[in-house]
Amino acid sequence: MRIVFKTSYDADIRLFKHGAQAFWYAVLLALAIAAPFLLGSFLTGEATNVLIWAICGMGLMLLVGQSGQASLGHAAFMAIGAYSCVLLQTLAGLPFLLAFPLAGVITGIVGAIFALPVTRLHGIYLAIATIAVSIMMEDIIVLSEPITGGVNGLFAPDIEIFGLNFNRYSNPSGLYWLVLAIAVLVALVYRNMQRSPLGRSFAAVRDSEISAQAMGINVARTKALAFGLSCAITGLGGALMGYFATIFNHETFNIVISINLLLMIVIGGLGTIHGAFLGAIVIGFLPQAIAFSRDAIGEWTGIGSIVVPGLESGIFALILIGFILLEPMGMYGRWVKIRTYFELFPFARRDMFRRQKTYLKTERIR
């Protein structure tokens, strides 16, 4: 096991704990940049999809993992991001480079305004309020057909930055790199948030509102800020998803997407940036994996391809149940355990990760 001798406070503040860690992240980034050369255009597209899910996931992760508020309606904010970005381009004539960040800002403000009355709610009450927003958003999109195109949807123009075209089909690698850059930026902002007073105020509100108030933290404002920031990031992800889909309507951002997004970050591991990416990999590649194994089984048994509708969500749900029961810290938690096992080999013990026994008290008295 590596022991880092800390010689300055910066050792606890800087991005990477030690040189080796920085090295491995550099390798990972280099591999991610090189991916389009290694994967071919179809898989590059799939990888772009994964990165977009990861961005949305980081947005929700900030809310659930950091500030402890659950949202089952984040697809509504993905929709706001997508529609406002495209409309800013088509109606207001803004270039993508302006419309995109502005879409994030708009989504963030809408989220914060929504949060102000709603974040007084806890647990399931907040969850159902966000579900309500997600369901209403679908209907609102359909009802405001003159702007949103209703059921027929909206056509996303090509992304153009300084004359460079990032069309999904004509320039898949370009779009991938663009999305990768945005994902890395979001991860960096997320990390900065974690290591600054902002992140600590989120954690304080999550763990004890009473104590947070006694420390001088304005709970309502902090929760609304967490909601706003979370929605802004998710809105950016939603905008990218809109462009990636090229044409999208209310169905693209329905309640099932909301729920999938939450399930995804739980599978990945709550409270960590890694969790958002790992969860996105599962959700992005699961359909491919199922299709692949279906073909393989079909070939092997000779019955041909069997089509089972709803198989993806069924398997996704089973994976999730397995994780919640066996590894509540998600894929990232499992990874940390495996890594510790090898670092300490042969001294790692099962007890090191034993969970404390907890008893639930009523939330009706808080």
Next chain:
Amino acid sequence: MSLLELKNVTLKFGGLTAVNDVSFAVEKGEVFALVGPNGAGKSTIFNMISRFYTPYSGDILFEGKSILNKATHEIAGLGIARTFQNIELFEQASVLQNMLVGRYTHRRSNFLTEMLFTPFVRREEFAHREAVERAIDFLDLQPYREKMIAGLPYGVRKVVEMGRALAIEPKLLLLDEPASGLSVEETQDVAFWIEDIKKIMGITVLMVEHDMNLVSAVSDRVLALADGKTLAVGSPSEVQNDPAVIEAYLGSDDHEEAA
């Protein structure tokens, strides 16, 4: 001018009068203790000072100004820090993180600069960390710096909570039963710390405590309460020998076990 002054404060919960016309003043630089049996209204007074409750009538002055128009989260910024009877720490964070939250009132950066982590934010972080390290050194918390609260023993949590309050660098420190549940040795540590907090740091202490040994050892003045009413104010020995206090609170039992 007294640092903290309660003027004829009354608080009612429904029909029950929890605090009845209580007045007292805490002078700068002293250790002031509230004693009394359970339900006497001691913690309720704390909760009014930290604005979790609003008095039914009366006024609370800090440095000569009423704090009743302040919101709960504005109290720490005035320089009033507190601990809780039933320990309210941030369970899913490390000791260091918990104590850094105590620096929140000294935050000068905003969320935008923090998300960009500008050099200014980094310098501020260093300053916060130094302040927290002073509290860690003072309370001998070095072994626990990186530990999660969720796994810490009770006694250590109690000290961490005190450290978090000290990280605020307050003018007035409210300690709600700092020695409850602690061993004799740990209680002695608390007594030393309270002495040092007063003498070295120059922080005024207002505490609620049942352990009369601790109260006699550290406090300059004591206020005895029963059923929300003031019984006696004075030096620890004066209060302990006050007939009304003996009658109503200490009863015929042994002094130390009276709580």
Next chain:
Amino acid sequence: MDLLQLLISGLANGCVYGLIGLGFVLIYKATESVNFAQGDMMMLGAFITLGLTNQSYVGLPFWLAVILAIVIMGILGYLLEVVFIRPMFGQSQIAVVILTIAIGFVARFVAGLIWGHEPQSLENPFVGKDVGFGGLVLGLDEVVIIGTTLALTGGLYLFFAYTRIGLAMQAASQNQLAAYYMGIPVKRIHSLVWALAGALAAIAGVLFASKGAIDPSTGLLGIKAFAAAIIGGFGSLPGALLGGLVVGLIEPLSSRYVAAGVSQIMPYLMLLLVLILRPHGLLSQVKAKKV
């Protein structure tokens, strides 16, 4: 008269929401966790009855099928608790919410495998029959739904208020550790509650299916029923019914008097309003925590 007909059919709809809501509240009241799969359990209950009674499947007599479905769903509820929920004992509400959402996904998938994704109708003795009430003609299915719901709500209310086990269930929810110390078998009680909720879901499923066709995604109705239960005041049995009725009535009324497209939004708009103005529902049960 037309309006009255509309109201009655709205009431019947509301009763089905209320019945699903009762299942939510039952589990919440006793275990402090929320079963998001309640709607899917209703769907399963309906499909099990359909599978047992429809001529194209087993073809048992209707009432026998209903009783069997109630028993099967009760056992299923019990097993769900023992296998999936019990390991989560003491963990946060949201973890259980996520787990039950996943269980709902699986239930939908399994139902699709067995009964397919095409809408099907339950063959039942109420369909197409009318009852006259002094000039007012009501569908028998509606009368049965309203009657059954009222009886079940009343029964459950009495059960929680007066029986030993009902009181033990309430105690177990308010403080698990304290309930343990008082000698209440908390875990067994949780399993029983889930069994009860399963049985209730079967009844709700049969009633729902007697009004129209069902398919595996019928379970999504659970979300609306949950919203209704929150409107009424979560944790209160009469509240669940009240919320169900409010939502059941507001849907047809808003589509008639406001605009057709709005009726979808109305229940959720109402939910948000109630949450903002009365954060814990119309019949609230929440108290502030003591510091």
